[in-house]
Amino acid sequence: MLSSEIKSKSLESGFNACGIIPVSVYYEESKKYWDERVKTFPESKELYQWCCPSPPPEGGTSIIVCMFRFNKYRIPEHLTKYIPKVYLMSDLYPKDDEWNYPIKIEFEKYLNSTGLKIIDFYLPNRWAAAKAGLGKFGRNNFIYDPEHGSNIWIEVWVVDKELEYDSIQEDIYLSGCNEKCNKCVEACPTKALSGEFSMNISKCIERLAWQKKTLPSRDLMKQMGTWICGCDVCQDVCPHNKNKFNGTEDIPQLTQMENYIKLENILAMDEDTYLKQFYPRFYISGKNDLWKWKCNALRAMINSGENKYKDIIKQFCDHQDERIRETALWGCSL
Numbered sequence: 001m002l003s004s005e006i007k008s009k010s011l012e013s014g015f016n017a018c019g020i021i022p023v024s025v026y027y028e029e030s031k032k033y034w035d036e037r038v039k040t041f042p043e044s045k046e047l048y049q050w051c052c053p054s055p056p057p058e059g060g061t062s063i064i065v066c067m068f069r070f071n072k073y074r075i076p077e078h079l080t081k082y083i084p085k086v087y088l089m090s091d092l093y094p095k096d097d098e099w100n101y102p103i104k105i106e107f108e109k110y111l112n113s114t115g116l117k118i119i120d121f122y123l124p125n126r127w128a129a130a131k132a133g134l135g136k137f138g139r140n141n142f143i144y145d146p147e148h149g150s151n152i153w154i155e156v157w158v159v160d161k162e163l164e165y166d167s168i169q170e171d172i173y174l175s176g177c178n179e180k181c182n183k184c185v186e187a188c189p190t191k192a193l194s195g196e197f198s199m200n201i202s203k204c205i206e207r208l209a210w211q212k213k214t215l216p217s218r219d220l221m222k223q224m225g226t227w228i229c230g231c232d233v234c235q236d237v238c239p240h241n242k243n244k245f246n247g248t249e250d251i252p253q254l255t256q257m258e259n260y261i262k263l264e265n266i267l268a269m270d271e272d273t274y275l276k277q278f279y280p281r282f283y284i285s286g287k288n289d290l291w292k293w294k295c296n297a298l299r300a301m302i303n304s305g306e307n308k309y310k311d312i313i314k315q316f317c318d319h320q321d322e323r324i325r326e327t328a329l330w331g332c333s334l
Contacts, residue, residue: 002114003164006064009110014103015066015155017145019132019166023056023063023158030127037198044202047211057121060158062165064111065125065132068103071151073247076254079261082300084230086153087282088251104155117160125154130172139177140184140234141199149244150235173197176240184234190223193234205231209296210284215323218330225303228266228296229282257281264312266297295327302331 003020010018030053038045070089079088111118126143129135135143135152142150177197185193192203201207205224208216215221224231235241259265260277269278274290285293298316301309316328 001164005114006111006163010066010107013107013110014068015107016069016148016152017067017134019065019129019134020163021063021065021128021132021165021168022162023060025131025168026063026123026128027053027055029131030124033127037201040194040196040198041200041202044200047201047207051122051124053123054121057119057158059117059160060119060121061161062159062163063123063128063132064157064159064163065128065134066107066155067129067134067145068153068155069145069148069151070153071148071245071247073249073251075245075247075251076258079258080232081226082228082263083261084227084232085151085245087229087284088254089153108157111157111159115161119158119160121158123156123158125156127172128156129154131169132166133169136172136174137177137197138174138184138238138240139181139195139197140188140193140238141197142235144174144240147244149241150238151241151245174240181239183237183239187233187237189225189227189231189233190220206284210289210292215295215326221299221327221330222303224299226300228263228293228300229284263297263301263309266293267312267316269293291321291323294321294324298324298327298331302327302334 006020007018034048034051034053038048041048070086073085073089075085075088108118126137126141129143130137134154135145138144138150140150143152143154144150145152182195185195190203190205190208192201192205193199203220205227208220208224209227209229216224257277260269260273269290271290274293275287278290278293279285279287294316298313301313313328313331316324317332319325319328
């Protein structure tokens with residue numbers, strides 16, 4: 001009975017799907033996938049450490065998985081070559097240090113009101129969604145919902161009570177992702193994807209742009225194109241996403257942000273503006289990550305090949321931050 005109420009409340013809160021599975025199915029199987037990934041890409045082991053599956057937490061009994069679709073929004077065309085769609089969604093930006101956003105806050109208040117204890121524990125949300133039957137993995141490693149494609153956001157909670165569970169899914173890969181379709185693998189700018197539903201995380205543009213304290217190699221920076229905050233290429237070319245992004249709603253609060261997103265304005269941005277405007281909007285950002293935005297904006301200017309950016313790039317060739325300076329010098333050497 002409680003499971004039905006939880007699912008109903010998730011829909012009322014704004015999620016479009018909810019599944020519930022026992023935590024006992026989590027560790028051994030997900031650890032196997034993680035071990036296989038590290039074995040295939042040993043050079044990425046350090047990056048994979050953050051998502052290494054841990055044994056279920058003491059008291060953890062059930063996993064609640066919810067999905068939110070964002071293909072209901074209209075995406076400004078001029079932003080699609082710079083920032084992935086999901087990062088533009090104001091519904092997802094953090095309200096505090098816990099990355100809470102309105103529908104998540106409402107749903108967690110409900111869970112607490114039922115007497116359930118939410119246990120702070122990380123587990124792979126895409127894996128949990130697949131095992132709960134909310135979607136299946138595409139070859140690009142994203143989870144696909146039949147109706148909305150990969151245009152979804154997944155949240156996971158571990159709670160302390162046994163609930164009524166959904167059937168555990170064994171077939172978690174899209175049947176249409178076979179040897180006859182290799183579009184995402186072929187289109188990946190940095191060749192991070194492989195044909196075995198796997199990827200080398202150290203070559204993914206999102207990780208190259210945001211998870212490192214040093215610059216990527218110049219060859220990789222060239223391959224990263226104009227993306228400054230992740231990448232949508234593998235999702236855009238996927239046949240399973242065809243006609244799935246049919247948004248009719250404007251993205252809340254995006255209009256006032258569009259001016260800040262311009263490449264030249266990112267380069268001119270000061271710390272105060274960054275902390276008040278960018279840091280709270282883009283959940284991927286850290287408080288000390290303005291230098292990354294500036295390096296990525298410079299790289300986007302360089303890779304765009306547009307003459308109008310040449311003088312701007314030159315201005316940063318003597319910047320006090322070595323990483324920003326090195327990016328500009330690379331651009332001026334081409």
